[in-house]
Amino acid sequence: METHSLKRYTFRKRERLRLRRDISLVFRYGKAIQSEEFVVLYRKNGLDYSRLAIIVKRKFGKANRRNKLRRWIRECFRLNKDSIPKGFDIIVIARKALSEKFEKSNYEVVCKALLGNFERLIDAESNTGNH
Template sequence: MEINSISKNTFKKHERLKLRKDFKNIFENGKSIQNSYLVILYVNNGLDYSRYGFSIKKKFGKAVKRNRLKRWLREIIRNNKGIIPKGFDYLIIARKHLSKDFDNILFTELKDELLKLFVRINDEKNSNVSD
């Protein structure tokens, strides 16, 4: 394994949403897109890279389950940055249906569901540009 290939697929600190004002901005000004497992709120951030935040309620399950989901989501994003539209702040929210099915769902299924949402965002972004 080459060191160069590892460094390209990292999830850097500047790509994480941590500040309350950033989350508040997404809730107030963002658009949403959803499926049965996830909701993605997104807003243009004016940067040349995207930033990501995660919201998983305590009702989702114990800390082990919530942390596993966050690790999975970060891993999906880390390996698929080429598909995800750049220049947005994203807030990914887990829905109740995912908490019920999480013990039976495979990583690849969750990956497919999340990437479908990002493709929809990309399609919506491209259709707005052409208008």
């Protein structure tokens, strides 16, 4: 298999939203998309790729549940980069409703819910760009 095609499936360090000032900018000036499972905050970053941060509060459950959800969200982001809009700083926050049904959920359910929010992000940005 060609290594070039594998590179798009990586989750690189540059694609992680890590700095406090960048995260604060998203909270302060970003827009939100809410669903039953997630709140997705986003803001344009002026780069040719998107960066991701994940927030799962302690109320979600024990550390192994929180870490499992983080892994699933990262994996969903990594495998679906083509359908996620480029040039955004994105913060994904898990909601309580997801924690209540997390034991019955699997990766596919969580990823589908997250991708639905990313589709709404694309729609929201395409609508604001026309005005």
